[in-house]
């Protein structure tokens with residue numbers, strides 16, 4: 001039977017968003033991005049593995065809040081396994097980030113101000129330090145290619161009101177703590193995560209986008225974590241180190257990956273999926 005073509009709405013670094021009637025189709029590619037540069041060599045099955053991991057998390061988190069998933073199978077055949085049909089929401093204009101560890105932009109901000117998104121932290125924290133407790137560190141949604149700007153909780157209150165702001169913090173910390181606890185039991189540190197929320201027509205907040213994947217969160221192997229030392233990215237470190245070893249100038253296009261790098265990186269995604277879900281890939 002004739003399948004109406006879907007219309008491309010957004011194209012991200014590693015994902016694309018299509019409209020299909022009233023629904024959306026969220027498609028994950030096999031592209032990998034390191035240091036904000038998309039590498040030319042795809043990682044076979046990356047899109048499928050991360051999509052199926054996200055679908056598994058949505059199911060695990062169903063008791064916390066509703067999600068936007070309509071179907072993980074009723075998608076255009078060319079996207080089979082690496083796309084979800086989801087309901088169209090009014091997206092909350094705030095990047096909802098939870099951090100259990102200090103690194104990246106949060107560490108930079110802490111070193112400059114002693115706080116992250118207005119949340120003050122104890123002195124003496126270092127690269128990859130574990131925080132006394134996970135914190136909600138919202139940021140603005142920057143235009144493509146720019147870094148999100150941290151915003152304070154009071155700025156979130158001004159944007160969405162106090163009640164919704166509290167709910168955003170509660171949901172973001174709840175999703176992070178559920179994910180980080182389960183992952184820690186399986187030898188994986190989830191250092192931080194970014195979730196996207198949207199309002200359904202009846203006003204309820206719904207978990208959208210992808211959730212607790214190595215693209216939306218920092219995944220570290222627990223057995224090599226050492227506060228004060230840069231942590232090893234579970235999925236991207238091989239590629240980062242290899243690319244750095246080629247003398248690649250990060251402003252130049254990314255280098256093609258050799259086959260063994262592709263296979264080792266694919267194996268890391270399979271390992272993350274199998275460890276977290278307990279299911280064979």
Ligand SMILES: Nc1ncnc(-c2cnn(Cc3cccc(F)c3)c2)c1Cl
Nearest residue numbers: 010011012015016017068087088089209
């Ligand atoms: N259920 C929803 N309802 C309305 N909007 C969205 C939505 C918009 N943008 N994004 C982020 C994104 C996802 C993939 C590719 C991109 F380019 C951008 C998600 C969703 Cl998931």
